[in-house]
Amino acid sequence: MEGELADLAEAIIGVARELRLRLDSTAASDADIVELTASEAHLMRHIDHHPGVTPSDLARATGLQRSNMSTALRSLENRGFVERRADPHDARGVNLYPTDRAAENLKRLRRQWAQLMDNGLRGDRQGAAAAKALLERVEAALTADRLG
Template identity: 50%
Template sequence: MGRPVTDDVLAELAEAVLRISREIDPHGTPALDIVPLTGTEALVMRWVDMHPGTSPSATAEATALHRSNLSAALRSLVAKGMVDRRADPADARLVQLFPTERAAANIAILRGHWAAKLRNALDGDDEGVRDALALLTRLDGGLRG
């Protein structure tokens, strides 16, 4: 096993993640032709896209948003044509959330943008990408759990 990771190394990793996130921000120059979303809307959209048919309650819990903030984000996403609210077929009193075709198109553009930016930055050397993804996925799960 390697040397223990110091707090300085972990802090540098966090800084690198923040710098990378700023570089791949779709609202930078040149801006992408996608529906602009706030940070909260993007968080909710990501969850709904990954969990179609989810409920508002499950979405609030998973995103750690207060119900009022989630409600505002959902209203906006519905108005932007990104999320469909449908009655739950098992219980019409409940609501299920689904990404729309417009959302799928926007997400495809965004993922293409991210992939191109990272592929360009790697300059043909994708060694370690899968290991980096595994590490970042583990960190993501640990921060949320």
């Protein structure tokens, strides 16, 4: 069983790597897609799923070092992907929101991801929903364990 689970983790890493390599080579064909670093993509994913998150909660949830998070967040803001808004419950605080530009970029990326996955599956989507559910469950459990 241990080997099977390690093999699954290795396969996940391999698929992620291939997606990244393919996106890097196809991004040139879609000049409207803005490429993000791994840290930026990690932050954007959380902000997209949790609009209004505070910077402190974002750091805790993503597990990034504060300095790395600040650098990536500044870059996302400078490129128009994230906006800060005053916290309606605490005027001293801010909340982070994805912008329309970020949503459009994500839409284009998701379209490319879907095409790459469909190509990799050779059109056979059987089991894709179950695999997605399994991976979401694993991610949620690992995140919960890390956050304690």
